[in-house]
Amino acid sequence: MAIINVNPATPGGINGVVNAPTTQPGDVILVENGVYRESVTVPSTKSNIRIVAADENAVLEGDNGFPNAFTLNNVTGVEINGFTIREYTNIGIQVNGNGFNRLVGNKLRQIGGDGIQLNSNGNLVYTNDVSRLNGDGVEVNGNSNWIVKNEISGNKGNGINNLAGNNNTITQNFLVGNNRNGMLINGSNSLIVKNHLHQNMLNGVFVAGVSSVNTVIVDNSISENRGDGVLIESDNAFVGNNSILKNRQSGVELSSDFSIIEGNEIENNKDFGIKINSGADKNLILRNQLCDNQPSNIKNNGANNNFVNNSECKDQSNDESSDESSD
Structure with missing residues (x-):
């Protein structure tokens, strides 16, 4: 050598x-x-x-x-x-x-x-x-990659675009002010943990299409994006312990089945704290703290979704109560 x-x-x-x-x-x-x-x-x-x-x-x-x-x-x-x-x-x-x-x-x-x-x-x-x-800050078309502690800002595409890869880990990145999504996921079994996603022009995290199953989104700070904080289109996602604040659309928007939204702080979002779309069924909404989301904290247009032990500001009404319930 x-x-x-x-x-x-x-x-x-x-x-x-x-x-x-x-x-x-x-x-x-x-x-x-x-x-x-x-x-x-x-x-x-x-x-x-x-x-x-x-x-x-x-x-x-x-x-x-x-x-x-x-x-x-x-x-x-x-x-x-x-x-x-x-x-x-x-x-x-x-x-x-x-x-x-x-x-x-x-x-x-x-x-x-x-x-x-x-x-x-x-x-x-x-x-x-x-x-x-x-273009995109980082584009991934492969499996089992690690995207760690990068600063990705002000790009005309997405901050990180997992275009066609599975089993990728995206952690501790700063994704700020990109012209599309902070993070776009098209691949299964992704781990998204401890990232900061702020002021992106579309969504903070967008899990797109039916193939991006088993996406895990935990311990992230997601705020002031012009779209949703988190938008989920694929089944069996887990969204847990995130801070999701002041996004211009929903805090979390679900168009999927069998996902779990658990233990998040969801506050001051402009199109519901948690919005469940028609056709999104059998999801669990568990132990989230929801406050000052507009026009209300929760909007449930799906079926057979369960809401357990969520805490809400007392002055807001919702389509589902914070106590245990199912549609």
Whole structure:
């Protein structure tokens, strides 16, 4: 294993060093400060290399002429760490095939499409700053990925778009002021925990379609989104112990069956605290605290839904009482 230093005057730039025959698994390519106008492709023969910026002043700049800053093709164990990435026409960092790669501490700005796109399984996206892009902050088209502690704000798409992946974990991210949903989920068995979703133009969390079953949404702070705090279209969701405040539509809107809404603080939302749509049946609404939602705390248009031990502001009337009841 070797540490290979790269600077802006290195022949072939970062891409040349990555693809050199002498670069071997375990090598660290240490990129010194400066501006690198290039696109870096890591081929399938270069698994387990680490491409590390000296600090955020190591800048990959596309000049709106290169499509991607980094493209990882069928590799395993590659780390991209600490770069500033800007002005690419397509995607900041794209991972295609294989998996178990690490994208850590990068800053992405002014990208024509998505900031980070995972077409791969088992990757870690950690502590990246992804803002002011024309697409989604992070798009996931793979399984068993970890999206952790990223700041994703002001993008024209969704903050995080789980477009076609299962068993993904999304935790401790800040998703603020994105032009679509804070988080869009199209995949089963997702875990969404301890995120902050605020002031997004559509919903805080949107679990879309019938295939996104068994989504678990717990311990999140979801507020001041222009749509719903949480919108559920898939069955068997669990929404628990979230703070869901001041959203312009419903706190929680259900169009699904067999879901559980438990132990949430749901206050000051503008289109009911919990709204259950026609056709949404056999859900359990348990031990939630509901207060000052308009026009009332609960609206139940479904059938055979159970409401148990929810606490409500005493001056508000609802379609269902806070005591144990079923339709």
